[in-house]
Amino acid sequence: MGRVRTGVLISGRGSNMSALIEAAKNDAFPAEIVVVLANNIDAPGLNAAREAGVKNAGxxxxxxxxxxxxxxxxxxxxxTANVSLVCLAGYMQILSPWFVGRWLGKLINIHPSLLPAYRGLHTHRKAIADGARIHGCTTHFxxxxxxxxxxxxxxxxAVAPSDTEASLAARVLEQExxxxxxxxxxxxxxxxRLKDGRCVLDGMGEPRGSIISPSI
Incomplete structure (x- = not known):
């Protein structure tokens, strides 16, 4: 069985895209990144993808x-690229319900907060403003x-008393x-996998929907 052909959607520098490409360099990794697409032609991540030998387009x-x-x-x-999975990696344009429906269960994202807390933008700023002690990141269907x-x-x-939005964002990005x-x-x-609106993790009992990997 071959590796799963995967596409990545970006809007900016694509640091998470680069992390995925680096992981996929290992032939034992079950996915390969075959195409990177951006919603603007000036996304810096397109150059990074090109340098890594991945087909890309803006x-x-x-x-x-x-x-x-x-x-x-x-x-x-x-x-056209024969993609079976799609990863959003800093893709800042909201996808239409039509697109999500076409790729449901085969479309994943990473978000810079411990969902369901702080949906949307400016998550680190919100966490600091709220006096949160714990912050983080989430992957989800x-x-x-x-x-x-x-x-x-x-x-x-952990959110340190001295944290700024930038310093907290940098530590969260490491975990992303x-x-x-x-x-x-x-x-x-x-x-x-996605089943009946929930994430099922094989070998881990009933569907619980998350794995917590603390760095505190």
Whole structure:
């Protein structure tokens, strides 16, 4: 059985994309990154993907009349590359319900908070403002509701009294680079899958929806 052909969607520098590409350099890794797509042609991550030998393309989303029109081009590009899994890695454009439905169970994301806390943007700023003691990141299956899909894996970090938004973000990002490759490996190998709206982790009993990997 061959490795699962995987596409990555980015909007910026693509540091999580690079972590996935690095993990997939190991022939024993169950997924291979075959294409990287961005919603703008100036995303720095496209150069990183190109240097790593991965096919990539940037598409200007503002040139399309609506999200679904753009998402149809994304979908066609992924299917042309014979992709079976899609990873969002700092992809900052909300996907249309049509696209999510096409890839449901085969579309994963990483979010910089311990979901369900702090959906959306500025998660580190919100955690500090709330006086949170624990913060972190979450991988999850993507569903039409923003940042609300079933959790696959989480990593926690302590929030220090001296933390700024930037310092907290840097420590969380380190953990993102750890759990996203692990998550992709789980999903690509079939050990984590979406079933009846929940994440099922094979060999771990009843569906619980998360693995906690603390770093505190």
């Amino acid at each position: 598409i200007i989303s503002s040139s399309f009349p609506d999200r679904q029109s753009f998402d149809r081009v994304l979908d066609e590009s992924l299917r 993507v569903t039409p509701e923003l940042d609300a899909g079933p959790i696959i894996m989480q990593a926690a970090v 680079h750890v759990i996203y490759p692990r998550t992709l490996a789980l999903v690509a190998s079939g050990l984590a």
